[in-house]
Amino acid sequence: MANIWVVFKRELTSYFMTPIAYVFIVIFLFLSGIFTFYLGNFFGRGQADLEPFFSFHPWLYLFLIPALAMRLWAEERRGGTIELLLTLPIAMPQAVLGKYLAAWAFTGIALALTFPIWLTANYLGEPDNGVVVAGYVGSFLMAGAFLAIGSCVSCLTRNQVIAFVVTAVVCLIFVLSGYPLVLDFFSSWAPRFLVETISSFSFLSHFNAITKGVIDLRDLIYFASLIAFWLFANAILIEMKKAD
Amino acid sequence: MQGMIEIKNLCKRFGPIVAVDDVSFAVHRGEVLGFLGPNGAGKSTTMKMITGFLTPDSGTVIIEGDDLALAPVAVKKRIGYLPEGAPLYADMTPAGFLNFIAEIRGFRGEAKRRRLDETIAKVNLEQVLDQPIGTLSKGFKRRVGLAQAIFHDPEVLILDEPTDGLDPNQKHEVRTLIRNMAKEKVIVLSTHILEEVEAVCSRAIIIAYGRLVCDGTPAELEARSRVHNAVTLALRGGAVNGTRDELRALSGVKSVELLTQNDDLARFRVYPKDGQSLVTTISQAVRERSWNVEELSIERGRLDEVFRSVTTGEPRTS
Ligand SMILES: Nc1ncnc2c1ncn2[C@@H]1O[C@H](COP(=O)(O)OP(=O)(O)O)[C@@H](O)[C@H]1O
Ligand SMILES: [Mg+2]
Numbered sequence: 001m002a003n004i005w006v007v008f009k010r011e012l013t014s015y016f017m018t019p020i021a022y023v024f025i026v027i028f029l030f031l032s033g034i035f036t037f038y039l040g041n042f043f044g045r046g047q048a049d050l051e052p053f054f055s056f057h058p059w060l061y062l063f064l065i066p067a068l069a070m071r072l073w074a075e076e077r078r079g080g081t082i083e084l085l086l087t088l089p090i091a092m093p094q095a096v097l098g099k100y101l102a103a104w105a106f107t108g109i110a111l112a113l114t115f116p117i118w119l120t121a122n123y124l125g126e127p128d129n130g131v132v133v134a135g136y137v138g139s140f141l142m143a144g145a146f147l148a149i150g151s152c153v154s155c156l157t158r159n160q161v162i163a164f165v166v167t168a169v170v171c172l173i174f175v176l177s178g179y180p181l182v183l184d185f186f187s188s189w190a191p192r193f194l195v196e197t198i199s200s201f202s203f204l205s206h207f208n209a210i211t212k213g214v215i216d217l218r219d220l221i222y223f224a225s226l227i228a229f230w231l232f233a234n235a236i237l238i239e240m241k242k243a244d
Numbered sequence: 245m246q247g248m249i250e251i252k253n254l255c256k257r258f259g260p261i262v263a264v265d266d267v268s269f270a271v272h273r274g275e276v277l278g279f280l281g282p283n284g285a286g287k288s289t290t291m292k293m294i295t296g297f298l299t300p301d302s303g304t305v306i307i308e309g310d311d312l313a314l315a316p317v318a319v320k321k322r323i324g325y326l327p328e329g330a331p332l333y334a335d336m337t338p339a340g341f342l343n344f345i346a347e348i349r350g351f352r353g354e355a356k357r358r359r360l361d362e363t364i365a366k367v368n369l370e371q372v373l374d375q376p377i378g379t380l381s382k383g384f385k386r387r388v389g390l391a392q393a394i395f396h397d398p399e400v401l402i403l404d405e406p407t408d409g410l411d412p413n414q415k416h417e418v419r420t421l422i423r424n425m426a427k428e429k430v431i432v433l434s435t436h437i438l439e440e441v442e443a444v445c446s447r448a449i450i451i452a453y454g455r456l457v458c459d460g461t462p463a464e465l466e467a468r469s470r471v472h473n474a475v476t477l478a479l480r481g482g483a484v485n486g487t488r489d490e491l492r493a494l495s496g497v498k499s500v501e502l503l504t505q506n507d508d509l510a511r512f513r514v515y516p517k518d519g520q521s522l523v524t525t526i527s528q529a530v531r532e533r534s535w536n537v538e539e540l541s542i543e544r545g546r547l548d549e550v551f552r553s554v555t556t557g558e559p560r561t562s
Contacts, residue, residue, distance in 0.1 A: 006347040010336075017335040017376070080331030084392070087295045087327070088348050089320040243258070243298055 003090040007098025008105070015106050024068060028110045031060055036117060050127065053117055054135040054211045058175050058203060061146050066167035068107065069150020070160040072099055073238065077158040082242060096235045100151050107143040111136065131213035138210030141223040142203050146171050148230035155238045177202040248272045249294070249400055249430055254303035256289050263289040265454035266303075271447075273399075276426050278445030278462075279434040282555050286454040287434040288328050291404050294432070295325040307400055321349075324398035328405055330389030334378030338369050338388045341377060342395065349396040359395065367391045367421070383414040390421065401425065403433040407440060419444045438547045452555035466545030467519060475522050476503070477530075478511040478539035488512065490533070494525050509538060 015021040035056035076082040085095055121127045149170050154163040176182050177198045187195045199205050206219040249271050256264040264286040271277045281287050292298040294305050296316050305312040305319075312319045333341055342363065346356045364370060367387040372380055377388060386406070393401060406422070407415040422431060422444050435441065441448045442462050450458035450465075458465060466472060479487060484505060491500045491514055503511040516522045523542060530537055 002350075003348065006344065009347075010333075010340075010344045013340065014333065014335050079334065080327065080329060081333055083292070083297050083327045084325075084331055087297050087320060087323070087325045088345075089317045090348060091317055243292075 003094040004098045004101070007085075007090065007095055008102045011099050011102035012105060015102070020068075020071075021106065024064065024106075025110045025113060028060070028064055029113060031064075032056070032114050032117065035060065050118060050121055050132050050135055051211070053114070054139055054207075057139045058142065058207060061143055062171055062175060063168060065107070065143060065146035066150050066164045066171065068103055069147050069167055070154050070163035072103060072151045073155035073234075074158050074160045074163045077155075077242075078160075082238075086238075086242065092235045092239060096151070096231055096238070100147065100231060100234075103147050103151070104144050107147065108140055111140055111143070128213065131211070134213045134215050135211040137215060138207050138219075141210070141220070142207045145174070145203060145223050145226045145230075148227040148234070149174070152230045152234040152237065155234055156241060171203075174201065174203050177204075179204060248308070249432075250304075250306040251290075251294065252304045252306070254290060254293055254305070255301045256286075256293060256298060257301060262454050264293070264300075267451065267454070267456050268303075269449055269456065269459060271430050271432060273430050274427055275447055276422065276431045276433065276445045278441040278448040279432055279451070280436065280438070280441060280448055280551065281434075281451040282436060285451045285555070287451065288404055289454075290451070291325075291402050291432070291434060292327075295323055295402050296320050297327075321396075322398055323400045323402060324393035324396065325401075326389050326393040326403045326406055329408075330386050332377045332385060332388055332392075334376065336377055337374050338364075338377060338380075338384075338391070339373040341388065342391055345392050345395050351396075363391050363395050366394070368417075382409055383411070386410060386414070386418070390418065394425065399429060401429050401431045403431070405434055405436075407435070407437070415440075438551060441547060450551060450554055457554045458550070462547065463544075465550050466547055469543075469545030469547070469549050471513070471515070471543045471549065472519050472545030473516050473521055474543045475514045475516075475526050476511065476539065476541045476543065477514060477526065477537065478509060480536040480538055481508050482510075482535065484510045487535075490529070491526075494522075494529055496520050496522055496525055511539070513543075 032053065036050075036053040073082070076085060086092070090098075118132055121132070122129075146167075150163070150167040153167045153170065154160070156166075157163050179202075183195055183199055186198060200222075206222045209216060209219050251270070252268050254264050254267045255262075267286075267290055269277075279287050279290070289298065293300045293303075294307075294312075296305075296312055296319065299313075307319045308322055310319050336344070342360055343356075346360055351359050364373065367390055369384070369387055369391060372384050377385060380388070386409075390403075390406065393403065403422070407418050410418065419440070422433065425431065426444075426446075433440075433444070445462060447461055448458070448465055449456055458468075477491075484502065487510065488500050488502060491497060491512060494514075496517055498515045498517045501513045501515070503513055505511070514522060514526065521542075526540070529535075530540075
């Protein structure tokens with residue numbers, strides 16, 4: 001545990017040593033604002049809730065999270081520091097978790113900084129704050145799943161651009177498999193159970209379920225097992241690929 | 245066994261390349277082992293296996309009685325490692341980085357502060373503590389790397405080309421640091437600089453194409469040189485050919501080589517049979533024949549020559 005914490009601290013501080021952190025946060029806040037107030041028609045809907053805000057998060061994460069995750073391991077490999085890190089007396093899962101949790105905490109910070117949007121909603125009307133909290137929980141969990149994929153992909157290459165593109169594509173598949181357009185396409189010919197399986201693998205179905213205000217155990221288990229799976233794969237792949 | 249590391253039958257291949265081929269050796273406390281070999285010989289690969297970064301295809305690494313494969317974290321606690329090129333987190337400052345190392349190595353509070361101060365003083369990092377590592381000169385970066393390796397006062401120190409790319413003063417500093425730590429530690433350092441072996445190592449092993457080809461003290465290695473115990477003799481006056489024949493006729497002399505000749509000064513190198521000492525014989529001959537000697541010196545042998553002769557050959561692939 002202590003080791004995870006030490007790695008976590010180093011990683012999180014290093015975000016703020018470079019412009020990455022600030023650029024990420026500014027872009028995230030800026031785009032959240034644009035999407036919510038213009039595209040989402042926040043004021044025109046006559047409803048005091050944050051639905052338009054959350055509904056854009058999957059798309060926002062689709063390119064922002066790979067950008068954050070791409071450096072996790074690719075950077076260690078490019079700079080050779082992976083050799084330093086993995087010859088310190090820490091176990092592989094501790095290294096993987098420490099770095100991952102730092103990136104996740106960082107997205108948590110960015111997410112928390114959107115609170116003015118929530119204040120605005122409360123100022124304008126009386127949103128159901130339980131639903132808002134559920135929305136934040138769902139968004140944070142989904143960010144965690146994106147990041148776990150990104151962390152795993154970034155350990156396979158020392159090239160951050162490749163890590164970015166591959167992560168974005170894998171994440172897109174996970175998002176799209178729940179998108180109504182895609183599901184409609186399948187439901188016209190595929191058997192029902194197949195459509196449901198595809199849809200059950202999607203970030204979107206589970207995220208939407210949570211943002212409705214109901215935090216179902218199944219949705220939590222879905223995100224938790226997805227994260228666990230990708231991080232497990234991450235640890236195994238580093239072990240296999242760290243030499244090259 | 246305490247105070248030693250044992251490497252047994254280590255092998256590692258990368259695809260068709262046999263990087264390390266059945267390497268075994270042991271190092272004891274107090275020894276500074278120079279790990280010599282041309283580039284690509286397998287030095288770094290061996291060190292990466294000793295420090296637990298790479299898993300060997302076969303063979304074992306035993307540090308202070310513990311098998312690295314069975315207790316990796318416990319073994320890594322006792323090792324300090326400077327990887328080749330001293331990779332570091334460029335965004336961090338030396339202060340932040342060493343604090344991270346301190347905490348990973350289990351230091352907290354007062355003990356941590358004390359150890360940080362000690363280590364920083366030992367490698368002279370005070371002036372650059374708050375400057376990003378990426379902006380430091382090579383010499384300072386290497387010191388940060390060394391500070392990281394020696395931070396927890398490890399029993400075993402593995403240094404991969406610790407002086408590579410440094411200027412002569414910096415090299416000297418690093419060597420002094422290593423020598424000062426030598427007594428209570430097991431130190432293995434790799435290098436392809438031969439003077440380094442003479443300067444700091446109590447023992448040297450040479451590897452070529454992944455195989456261990458030589459193991460001994462620097463003096464023993466020098467003794468394998470063709471010129472070991474040869475005598476260089478410069479004489480003024482006298483007929484060159486006559487003198488050469490006279491030298492050759494002395495007992496214990498294998499051959500005589502005329503090195504240079506100008507005006508009436510001739511320099512010979514006299515090679516002994518089986519590396520025996522020729523000093524007595526030659527000084528006696530000089531006295532008996534009243535030669536006019538300008539120079540008389542004995543060759544210790546040349547490490548570079550031994551190095552070349554044992555490391556040139558065909559690479560093995562399979
Ligand atoms: N990760 C790797 N993948 C493929 N080949 C490698 C790898 N690391 C080292 N090698 C090869 O193994 C051999 C030994 O390399 P190395 O141990 O770095 O030599 P040295 O440190 O003695 O210069 C070289 O032929 C090198 O090209
Ligand atoms: Mg090397």
